[in-house]
Amino acid sequence: DVKVTQSSRYLVKRTGEKVFLECVQDMDHENMFWYRQDPGLGLRLIYFSYDVKMKEKGDIPEGYSVSREKKERFSLILESASTNQTSMYLCATNPGLAGYGLATDTQYFGPGTRLTVL
Amino acid sequence: AQTVTQSQPEMSVQEAETVTLSCTYDTSESDYYLFWYKQPPSRQMILVIRQEAYKQQNATENRFSVNFQKAAKSFSLKISDSQLGDAAMYFCAYRSALFMNRDDKIIFGKGTRLHILP
Numbered sequence: 631d632v633k634v635t636q637s638s639r640y641l642v643k644r645t646g647e648k649v650f651l652e653c654v655q656d657m658d659h660e661n662m663f664w665y666r667q668d669p670g671l672g673l674r675l676i677y678f679s680y681d682v683k684m685k686e687k688g689d690i691p692e693g694y695s696v697s698r699e700k701k702e703r704f705s706l707i708l709e710s711a712s713t714n715q716t717s718m719y720l721c722a723t724n725p726g727l728a729g730y731g732l733a734t735d736t737q738y739f740g741p742g743t744r745l746t747v748l
Numbered sequence: 749a750q751t752v753t754q755s756q757p758e759m760s761v762q763e764a765e766t767v768t769l770s771c772t773y774d775t776s777e778s779d780y781y782l783f784w785y786k787q788p789p790s791r792q793m794i795l796v797i798r799q800e801a802y803k804q805q806n807a808t809e810n811r812f813s814v815n816f817q818k819a820a821k822s823f824s825l826k827i828s829d830s831q832l833g834d835a836a837m838y839f840c841a842y843r844s845a846l847f848m849n850r851d852d853k854i855i856f857g858k859g860t861r862l863h864i865l866p
Contacts, residue, residue, distance in 0.1 A: 672857060736795050
């Protein structure tokens with residue numbers, strides 16, 4: 631079974647603090663994603679990465695950055711947290727391109743981090 | 749750009765009854781994947797069922813089945829014999845199946861919260 635873990639289930643930070651959210655997967659998946667989930671808005675993609683040191687902006691990258699130094703670890707960074715970044719943050723992975731050149735599809739999610747910025 | 753629409757923010761069903769969650773999507777592609785994901789309260793999001801667009805047969809997983817209407821771009825989820833454990837947020841999702849498409853993003857709908865009434 632694929633295991634995706636996130637560093638914290640609950641986190642409380644103050645405005646202006648630098649915040650690190652970490653995601654680790656144990657299945658050698660190529661692709662990793664960070665989403666935020668807000669009521670009525672569903673899941674919105676912040677950033678994703680399809681390889682080590684590669685990153686792509688998602689739909690709402692402003693105020694966030696990411697780091698992928700190792701294949702199994704994908705970090706989301708809030709350089710200066712603000713109250714409008716209070717949300718549930720979900721990490722996800724998928725295997726990426728399979729050997730036959732077909733994109734494999736299923737996403738595997740971590741348990742989520744509920745971040746509150748005061 | 750692809751979009752996914754879930755028009756029912758909330759639904760309720762009596763235990764043991766059948767319920768159908770609706771999902772429509774918009775795309776110009778001919779080959780893609782469709783998914784239903786389930787997010788129970790305070791628990792990890794998991795895949796319920798997936799459908800490959802080139803397959804005409806509707807996917808089925810135990811009590812969960814889909815009604816895939818490609819021409820109408822409709823992908824509804826039917827849950828038979830509803831159980832209390834089915835209470836969750838359900839997300840419909842779309843993903844392109846293009847080879848060498850590095851844009852491996854999955855597009856999610858805003859979700860439908862399903863309540864099971866005992």
